Amino acid sequence: xxxxxxxxxxxxxxxxxxTRRIVISLKRGVSLSGGNDTYKVKATSTDANPDFxxxxxxxxxxxxxxxxxxxxxxxxxxxxRHTHTASDITDFDIEVSNNTDxxxxxxxxxxxxxxxxxxxxxxxxxxEIITATERSQLTDAYNHSQVTSGNPHQVTASDVEAVSIxxxxxxxxxxxxxxxxxxxxxxxxxxxxVLRVDTDTRRVGINTSAPTADFDINGDLQATTASIIGAxxxxxxxxxxxxxxxxxxxxxxxxxxxxxxxxxxxxxVDYNYGSWYDSSTGxxxxxxxxLYLIGGFVTFDTIHDGKKVVVMLRKNGNPxxxxxxxxxxxxxxxxxxxxxxxxxxxxxxxxIYVYQNDGSTIDTSISAxxxxxxxxxxxxx
Numbered sequence: 001x002x003x004x005x006x007x008x009x010x011x012x013x014x015x016x017x018x019t020r021r022i023v024i025s026l027k028r029g030v031s032l033s034g035g036n037d038t039y040k041v042k043a044t045s046t047d048a049n050p051d052f053x054x055x056x057x058x059x060x061x062x063x064x065x066x067x068x069x070x071x072x073x074x075x076x077x078x079x080x081r082h083t084h085t086a087s088d089i090t091d092f093d094i095e096v097s098n099n100t101d102x103x104x105x106x107x108x109x110x111x112x113x114x115x116x117x118x119x120x121x122x123x124x125x126x127x128e129i130i131t132a133t134e135r136s137q138l139t140d141a142y143n144h145s146q147v148t149s150g151n152p153h154q155v156t157a158s159d160v161e162a163v164s165i166x167x168x169x170x171x172x173x174x175x176x177x178x179x180x181x182x183x184x185x186x187x188x189x190x191x192x193x194v195l196r197v198d199t200d201t202r203r204v205g206i207n208t209s210a211p212t213a214d215f216d217i218n219g220d221l222q223a224t225t226a227s228i229i230g231a232x233x234x235x236x237x238x239x240x241x242x243x244x245x246x247x248x249x250x251x252x253x254x255x256x257x258x259x260x261x262x263x264x265x266x267x268x269v270d271y272n273y274g275s276w277y278d279s280s281t282g283x284x285x286x287x288x289x290x291l292y293l294i295g296g297f298v299t300f301d302t303i304h305d306g307k308k309v310v311v312m313l314r315k316n317g318n319p320x321x322x323x324x325x326x327x328x329x330x331x332x333x334x335x336x337x338x339x340x341x342x343x344x345x346x347x348x349x350x351x352i353y354v355y356q357n358d359g360s361t362i363d364t365s366i367s368a369x370x371x372x373x374x375x376x377x378x379x380x381x
Contacts, residue, residue, distance in 0.1 A: 184196075184197040184199065193205070193208065193209040194206070194207065196208065196211060198211060202214065203215075204216070205217075206218065206219065241273055242273050242274040242276065242288065242376070242377040243274070243276070243292075243374065243375050243377055244269065244270075244271060244272040244274075244276065244277035244284065244374065244375060245269070245271055245372065245373075245374040246267070246268060246270065246272075246277060246279060246282075246372070246373050246374070247266060247268050247270065247371060247372045248263075248266050248267065248364055248366060248370075248371035248372070249268050249366050249368055249369075249371075250267055250268060250366060251265065251267065251366070252364045252365070253265035253363065254363050255300075255356055255362060255363070255364060256361050257356065257359055257361060258355070258356075258357045259355070260312070260355050261353065261354055262282065262314075262352070262353055263282055263296070263298055263364070263371070263373070264280075264282040265282070265364055265371065266279065266282050266371065266372065266373040267280075274287050276375075277375070282352065282373065283349050283350070284349070284350045284351075284375040285347065285348070285349050286344040286345060286346055286347060286348040286350075287346060288346055288377060289345050289380070289381075290343075290377045290378075290379060290380045290381060291341060291342075291343055291377070291378050291379040291380070291381055292341070292342050292375055292376060292377050293340070293341055293342075293375070293376050293378050294313060294350055294374070294375040294376075295313075295338060295339025295340065295374055295375075296311060296313065296337050296338075296352035296372065296374070297324070297335060297336070297337025297370075297371060297372050298311050298335055298336065298337060298352065298354045298364060298371050299333065299334070299365040299367070299370035299371055300333065300335065300356065300362050300364060300365060301365045302332070302333065302362065303331070303332070303333075304328065304358055304359070305328055305329065305331050306327065306328060307327070307328050307356065307358045307359070308325060308327045308355075308357055309326055309328075309335060309336045309354070309356050310336065310354070310355040310356075311323045311324045311325070311336045311337045311352065311353070311354050312352075312353045312355070313342075313351075313352065313353075314350070314351050314352075314353050315342070315344070315350055317349075319353075320340075320342060321338075321342065322338075323337050323338035323339065323340065323352075324337045333365065333370075335370060337372075339374075341378070350375060352373050
């Protein structure tokens with residue numbers, strides 16, 4: 001007996017069964033076409049399981065081809081096949097992960113033209129495509145809270161028509177555009193209105209949120225120098241005066257003989273605009289530079305024939321105006337006084353002084369309107 005190793009090819013397709021080499025024994029007595037000898041055919045296998053063939057090998061399954069070579073007839077042998085689920089294979093996941101071709105195949109299936117860009121994206125936002133967090137921030141107003149220096153957008157002063165400010169100085173023209181409500185206003189930190197411009201009514205208010213005139217000031221108006229064009233009326237200018245009027249109608253003051261004496265008895269104050277008069281000292285203190293009308297009058301209830309009375313206005317202790325003097329023709333009630341325009345500066349002090357030579361101390365009169373002192377600012381210079 002001789003042994004022949006045969007490599008099985010199906011349908012002439014090279015699918016070599018390297019792990020299943022078939023050993024066929026041939027004995028004389030079995031006739032195969034194309035030859036002079038007959039052989040007995042027996043099939044065995046080197047595989048641990050020889051039942052991988054659906055048919056036994058005999059002369060019905062072996063033939064001689066055109067080249068006088070033994071071959072297995074087409075479609076005689078079929079591999080036995082069966083299936084298993086992944087859960088039946090205990091080391092399925094491990095073996096799959098050990099297969100280095102899995103990652104390569106995965107990468108191949110997920111190759112994109114912008115793969116490098118996608119791979120560069122991180123939670124920090126690097127790369128050319130923004131993250132979802134960055135995208136949500138686009139709905140907010142754009143700000144530069146993280147930019148602490150420089151000019152990232154290269155904006156120039158001319159681009160924004162900027163006004164240059166140097167300390168308290170400003171170069172250029174500052175134009176304020178009205179809001180939708182037609183208002184321009186400046187408020188304190190507490191929200192109180194300081195300046196309000198109503199562009200609808202064309203009115204300006206200072207310290208008022210509802211100006212009722214073209215220029216409405218809720219407070220004092222002071223002008224050191226001014227040129228006024230046009231007529232002024234009580235409706236267009238605040239005509240309040242600065243000054244006072246006081247009288248001596250309660251307690252008389254004793255005036256010594258032949259001595260210049262400051263009259264302090266003008267205790268009853270009719271009005272004191274600006275609070276510049278001190279009734280305890282009889283002193284009128286100037287609060288603003290300007291032109292003032294100041295006057296006074298002093299009366300004695302009894303003074304004798306041939307005696308005199310002199311009244312003087314003094315500024316800062318010095319005589320500035322003789323207001324009045326007279327000599328008594330007969331023993332009687334007698335007085336003297338007057339008024340004058342005086343230029344004065346802030347802080348100047350004015351008083352009334354009186355002199356009498358009746359020979360003894362005499363008292364001022366407390367009769368209504370007999371002794372008085374006044375002063376008013378009448379203009380600026």
